[in-house]
Amino acid sequence: MDLKTLAERVRAETSLPFTERDAQRILSAVLTSEDIWRIIDLSDVPVMALCTALREMEKASWLEFAKDRIRLTQAGRDLVKQAGIAPARELRCGRCGGRGVELGPVAEMAERFAKIAAGRPEAIQDYDQGYVTEESTLYRIAFMWSRGDLAGKEILVLGDDDLVSLAAALTGAPKRVVMLDIDERLVEFIREVARSEGLQVEALRHDLREPLPEELLGAFDTFFCDPTESLRGFLAFAGRGISSLRGPGCAGYMGLTRREASLAKWRAIQRELLARGAVLTDLRDDFHDYVNWPYIETMRSWQHLPVRRVPGREEPWYRSALIRIELVEPPKVANERLEGDIFTDPEAATT
Amino acid sequence: MDLKTLAERVRAETSLPFTERDAQRILSAVLTSEDIWRIIDLSDVPVMALCTALREMEKASWLEFAKDRIRLTQAGRDLVKQAGIAPARELRCGRCGGRGVELGPVAEMAERFAKIAAGRPEAIQDYDQGYVTEESTLYRIAFMWSRGDLAGKEILVLGDDDLVSLAAALTGAPKRVVMLDIDERLVEFIREVARSEGLQVEALRHDLREPLPEELLGAFDTFFCDPTESLRGFLAFAGRGISSLRGPGCAGYMGLTRREASLAKWRAIQRELLARGAVLTDLRDDFHDYVNWPYIETMRSWQHLPVRRVPGREEPWYRSALIRIELVEPPKVANERLEGDIFTDPEAATT
Numbered sequence: 001m002d003l004k005t006l007a008e009r010v011r012a013e014t015s016l017p018f019t020e021r022d023a024q025r026i027l028s029a030v031l032t033s034e035d036i037w038r039i040i041d042l043s044d045v046p047v048m049a050l051c052t053a054l055r056e057m058e059k060a061s062w063l064e065f066a067k068d069r070i071r072l073t074q075a076g077r078d079l080v081k082q083a084g085i086a087p088a089r090e091l092r093c094g095r096c097g098g099r100g101v102e103l104g105p106v107a108e109m110a111e112r113f114a115k116i117a118a119g120r121p122e123a124i125q126d127y128d129q130g131y132v133t134e135e136s137t138l139y140r141i142a143f144m145w146s147r148g149d150l151a152g153k154e155i156l157v158l159g160d161d162d163l164v165s166l167a168a169a170l171t172g173a174p175k176r177v178v179m180l181d182i183d184e185r186l187v188e189f190i191r192e193v194a195r196s197e198g199l200q201v202e203a204l205r206h207d208l209r210e211p212l213p214e215e216l217l218g219a220f221d222t223f224f225c226d227p228t229e230s231l232r233g234f235l236a237f238a239g240r241g242i243s244s245l246r247g248p249g250c251a252g253y254m255g256l257t258r259r260e261a262s263l264a265k266w267r268a269i270q271r272e273l274l275a276r277g278a279v280l281t282d283l284r285d286d287f288h289d290y291v292n293w294p295y296i297e298t299m300r301s302w303q304h305l306p307v308r309r310v311p312g313r314e315e316p317w318y319r320s321a322l323i324r325i326e327l328v329e330p331p332k333v334a335n336e337r338l339e340g341d342i343f344t345d346p347e348a349a350t351t
Numbered sequence: 352m353d354l355k356t357l358a359e360r361v362r363a364e365t366s367l368p369f370t371e372r373d374a375q376r377i378l379s380a381v382l383t384s385e386d387i388w389r390i391i392d393l394s395d396v397p398v399m400a401l402c403t404a405l406r407e408m409e410k411a412s413w414l415e416f417a418k419d420r421i422r423l424t425q426a427g428r429d430l431v432k433q434a435g436i437a438p439a440r441e442l443r444c445g446r447c448g449g450r451g452v453e454l455g456p457v458a459e460m461a462e463r464f465a466k467i468a469a470g471r472p473e474a475i476q477d478y479d480q481g482y483v484t485e486e487s488t489l490y491r492i493a494f495m496w497s498r499g500d501l502a503g504k505e506i507l508v509l510g511d512d513d514l515v516s517l518a519a520a521l522t523g524a525p526k527r528v529v530m531l532d533i534d535e536r537l538v539e540f541i542r543e544v545a546r547s548e549g550l551q552v553e554a555l556r557h558d559l560r561e562p563l564p565e566e567l568l569g570a571f572d573t574f575f576c577d578p579t580e581s582l583r584g585f586l587a588f589a590g591r592g593i594s595s596l597r598g599p600g601c602a603g604y605m606g607l608t609r610r611e612a613s614l615a616k617w618r619a620i621q622r623e624l625l626a627r628g629a630v631l632t633d634l635r636d637d638f639h640d641y642v643n644w645p646y647i648e649t650m651r652s653w654q655h656l657p658v659r660r661v662p663g664r665e666e667p668w669y670r671s672a673l674i675r676i677e678l679v680e681p682p683k684v685a686n687e688r689l690e691g692d693i694f695t696d697p698e699a700a701t702t
Contacts, residue, residue, distance in 0.1 A: 153435075
């Protein structure tokens with residue numbers, strides 16, 4: 001058994017993209033940690049393919065599973081040495097958490113945001129929810145500010161369990177903030193906070209499978225969206241964002257993971273974003289850390305994990321990249337209704 | 352005169368891409384600094400188009416030029432206020448310089464690298480040279496390490512006035528390091544240092560307009576290239592890098608600026624990289640700071656600047672993004688000879 005054969009087996013068994021390099025990434029992660037969540041985090045291989053690969057590596061006697069730990073065997077150590085595989089190293093900046101930005105003026109409202117967020121509705125599986133840490137939301141706002149997409153701008157948030165609309169409004173910098181969400185609890189919460197805190201946020205209940213309301217089309221400078229990660233779902237939600245923009249020079253922000261999306265899926269997404277008239281101006285991986293959601297033991301990938309341990313609430317393993325696009329040409333997106341299941345695909349791990 | 356008309360004029364006069372948003376970015380920069388180099392740096396608008404835009408803004412009485420300073424007039428202040436244009440803010444992390452990574456083990460060789468770099472050949476205009484700060488090179492190596500592209504890997508550097516090959520070899524982590532450069536001075540320098548310092552670097556003189564030598568095709572895990580920024584030149588040099596990779600899972604790094612490349616050019620580059628079988632996994636703007644080269648007063652854009660001041664050597668205004676790609680499919684690049692001028696295009700500012 002070698003890395004090439006292992007990668008072929010994983011592809012054959014799962015019908016998912018999986019390369020020799022993915023196998024290397026997993027072994028690099030195992031060299032750094034024995035813990036399943038750290039291995040998932042460090043390896044940057046989609047969870048569903050990773051689970052199968054770990055089992056195949058155990059069958060090949062490269063790994064052994066001991067309770068909730070994963071360890072290299074002597075055969076595994078020999079393979080790693082011979083293949084020149086080095087331990088995974090994050091080298092994440094200790095100050096900005098790898099994001100590259102300072103909070104700057106956003107730091108002034110951090111305490112107020114924390115108080116507000118304490119009363120937020122809990123994430124539920126029905127809507128594929130799961131929110132990022134408050135720190136991640138604040139850094140996201142700072143990043144938007146640094147790119148000139150916040151101050152004086154009209155901003156649309158499509159799906160807002162991260163409370164981006166409130167954080168943006170708390171800075172006092174945007175000209176207008178509108179949020180859409182399918183979840184009545186969130187819409188109510190944001191309306192209530194806006195009222196009691198005197199913030200200018202328009203909160204509307206809207207199912208993104210439906211076309212955008214006419215008055216939101218071509219009406220914004222900036223959109224933010226953290227889409228579901230099926231290929232069709234991601235492109236649909238990002239497309240709604242793009243169609244809300246005025247035109248060239250307007251910007252969009254999206255979150256995308258390596259946990260539920262292979263690089264083959266990333267490439268398909270990027271090709272489509274470019275075809276729709278946009279360019280990628282920033283792509284910062286591991287920008288967002290997620291708070292572990294309460295339905296971890298019923299998420300799709302749980303049963304597939306070779307060893308199981310419920311992670312602590314603030315023990316991040318699910319992280320996502322922040323992608324900024326800017327329109328170079330007028331947006332090319334149809335404002336059509338989407339039929340059928342847009343939430344699942346073979347790489348989906350959390351729904 | 353409004354922003355839209357101004358953008359139309361700049362496009363008509365230069366035949367370059369230029370949006371209303373570009374005009375806003377320039378005014379945001381002028382709100383933050385009166386200095387031409389800071390304005391270039393902050394605005395992220397290609398220098399050639401920016402020079403024309405500044406002159407048009409002066410004609411429109413929005414700006415006034417006073418010696419080497421650029422200031423908003425009262426009419427300019429009124430316009431900025433009415434358009435809701437906010438001052439540019441960088442919010443760059445003070446620890447990592449906005450790069451997001453720690454130097455980690457790379458810090459150990461920083462002093463040795465500085466001693467070596469002190470003897471480097473000076474940048475010359477003939478080869479469109481201009482090197483990044485030593486710090487930028489070290490952070491680049493740390494970033495490659497964090498992405499698993501350094502330790503145990505075979506690395507090709509295509510064009511190496513930044514001394515990436517030496518910095519990589521100094522870590523002792525790579526399996527093999529090869530550098531190519533057209534400049535005999537650099538090849539000799541790197542050979543000499545490798546010999547005296549006992550570093551494993553193969554240095555070869557090669558003109559990247561020529562096909563890659565057969566033995567370098569499909570032979571590497573990682574390439575690094577900081578190409579000339581004409582569209583044709585960039586794609587040609589990046590293509591050489593891609594054709595040097597073994598296959599899916601192998602990675603390439605490139606530098607790209609907003610100083611000599613519009614977002615329209617960025618988009619054309621990204622579309623082509625994706626078409627060649629790659630995906631973008633990281634795109635960190637302003638990762639690289641350049642040391643000002645000695646030929647600043649003979650570079651193409653100098654005569655176009657509306658106000659002139661020779662910047663200090665370590666007063667960075669020319670910065671570039673670090674782009675990481677990874678192959679998802681076998682590379683699709685022909686190994687052909689390139690004829691004609693590949694260095695200039697209408698956005699070229701430094702050659």
